[in-house]
Amino acid sequence: MLRLEPDEMASRVAQDIPDGAYVNLGIGMPTSVANYVSDDREVIYHSENGILGVGPAPKPGEEDPDLINAGKQFVTLLPGGCYFDNAESFAMMRGGHLDIAVLGAFQVSAGGDIANWATNDDRFPPAVGGAMDLAVGARQLFVLMRHTTRDNQPKILERCSYPLTGTGVVKRIYTDLAVIDVTPEGLRVRELYADNTLSEVQALTGAPLLAPES
Amino acid sequence: MLRLEPDEMASRVAQDIPDGAYVNLGIGMPTSVANYVSDDREVIYHSENGILGVGPAPKPGEEDPDLINAGKQFVTLLPGGCYFDNAESFAMMRGGHLDIAVLGAFQVSAGGDIANWATNDDRFPPAVGGAMDLAVGARQLFVLMRHTTRDNQPKILERCSYPLTGTGVVKRIYTDLAVIDVTPEGLRVRELYADNTLSEVQALTGAPLLAPES
């Protein structure tokens, strides 16, 4: 069975980012999606800390100490970009102005619930950041995650066991095995990579999968 | 009995505007208060349409069509002034950031209610503008009005008969006869003009007046 590498997963998401889209990429693997959006597409990246038009990392020595992204990495601003405060930034997120948000997740449910901010391990203090605002607000919420945990347990489930970030909000799931749409009828496979079969992927999934529409 | 002229009334209010104050002057007679604030005081005037640091009228021919005050008159901006949108402007008003607002009124009650936006005449469509936001938000709300109606009926009453703008918000009333504080104990005369006596002023007032504190 083919399992995509992280860069291949990011590249697959990048194919579905349309020209002219306003996009928020979550911390971690989603951030790398930008590296694979082809140059003929003008995509405007949003960062929750108050940037539209996020550009690539600056050259060493040219960092602006205030110009970071949500992951606290130094970035640059593209021509046409701008700055704003937290209230305006989250108005963009919560108010449905972003076309697409791409988030990582611990778990996604068949109904489109997402859990990505806390495990049930209470040794560590919790932290939520902007995840819940993104989850409720983006017009389309894409999840980018491995299909299973390290010990091969499914991360796509009937119901999430971890604390929820948002309910009924996920539109599409990109994993290392497949692309899956969350639909009113249930989880519908949109694409299987290489020769992966529905039954192979189903075996690693904790909720029923519908076959791709022909 | 001495009745101040409108310019004298405005001048009397101006004496109580301290140096460095942020002040909103309502439409009509209150607007003229600015003409009497002495030059040794730096007062920053707010206009609800989105200006701090409102300056005097422009010279003829130098009007900026977008630069008007709440009364729709052309104004200028003082050095140090700035512009902002309606939400930020009313955040200043409602959020308690203005030191003083001076409003005209049809009626004021003994408990500090103010009625200044509508009469009970329903031939005309109602209009409220920013009056209710100013009434609830300014740290100190001063009312500047004639003591009585044209036919000598009191405008200071036990209860307002006109629709209210705000309840329990007026701090001080400047009329053509006296200056009156709204206190928890009731209306207390702060100042009687010239030889006006308490009983003369009381006769034209629809609520009990307390004598000035000695």
Next chain:
Amino acid sequence: MINKQWDSLKSAVADIRDGDVVMIGGFGSSGIPLQLIEALRQHGARELTIISNNAGVREEGIAALLRDRLVRKMVCSFPRSAGSVWFERLYEEGAIELELVPQGTLGERIRAAGAGLGGFYTPTGYGTQLAEGKETRVIDGKGYVLEFAMPADVALIRADKADLWGNLTYNTAGRNFNPLMAMAARTTIVEVASVVGVGELDPEHIVTPGIFVNRVVLQEDRQHAAA
């Protein structure tokens, strides 16, 4: 390449439909999209709900929409100004519905829609006629009125400069409701005095980020001036 500029006022408003809720920026004569309003009048959509601070004076702006009887309902804070004869006439005839909203509440309801909030508690209007029939609540000893978000189908706004991404700056006090309405409508259409290239506006000085703007149209006299 992203280019939000439309070539005419007429085409920019052509899909506004009968019954639409239309926000119109401006305060008195300041920051009003007069050319977009005139294009909407010529377009002729009817039964409109107009959300705007004022209701126009003489035959100008919103007053012309009223005169042509294109408006079913006005939502505003100050419909009655010197010269607002068309609003007064229709109101007297019972030919128009009015929802009177305190000015700060009007702006905040628009902002709430743009910011994805359902509603908010404001002290404005508490204990007055304008709170009658509304839910109230005492929070920390102070009375508040519950007000709900107010979205729109279309916002017609005016700015000073735009770039091709729809980033906007304004002239002096011309902001008023314009930046808020830009956030709150499904389709935001802006008329501007000039259009500049992407990157020509200082990113620190942009007031309305282009994400809130769908269509940019140059004012017609400016088009002539540039031609």
Next chain:
Amino acid sequence: MINKQWDSLKSAVADIRDGDVVMIGGFGSSGIPLQLIEALRQHGARELTIISNNAGVREEGIAALLRDRLVRKMVCSFPRSAGSVWFERLYEEGAIELELVPQGTLGERIRAAGAGLGGFYTPTGYGTQLAEGKETRVIDGKGYVLEFAMPADVALIRADKADLWGNLTYNTAGRNFNPLMAMAARTTIVEVASVVGVGELDPEHIVTPGIFVNRVVLQEDRQHAAA
């Protein structure tokens, strides 16, 4: 003449009291008033409630307040970052209270306090653990959580330039929570990289109007640079 400039960080924070609620601007390392925080640490007020997006890393900023055990409670969205060792240690010890607030709700609660609103309905967190025990409401078919305004005694913020009236501009993404916190505290204290004369900031480019600012202090290294 209005002059909000104070001559030292020390004097600007000297009246912060034990038990005060203190907002601190910044997001990660961006737009943090590090010098004001250090002045507060030296001042030594205890039992503070700190409202800030993060909880500091290593021994810097808020982490140093935690290390000195000056903080009773943190209100923030993301207290756990790489290197937030002091927060983690106190949390594990049970020596600090945490109120975890989604980031957009944190900003909006601060703004509500500054704007005189009592509270608002947000969709963020609806159906999650962070809404447990909170009032919810369905508006037009969508679920919302009721959140209340969050004011403070003091806000410590950072800006780029200030004039003597307290008007502020910021550097790039250094705005984040700073303009909101400026509105929400009884006393707002700002550290800046430069102070200019009244009228030297373009009125179109001022981000925080001086009405929201009480005290301006020049950063100490900037004071030396100017001397």
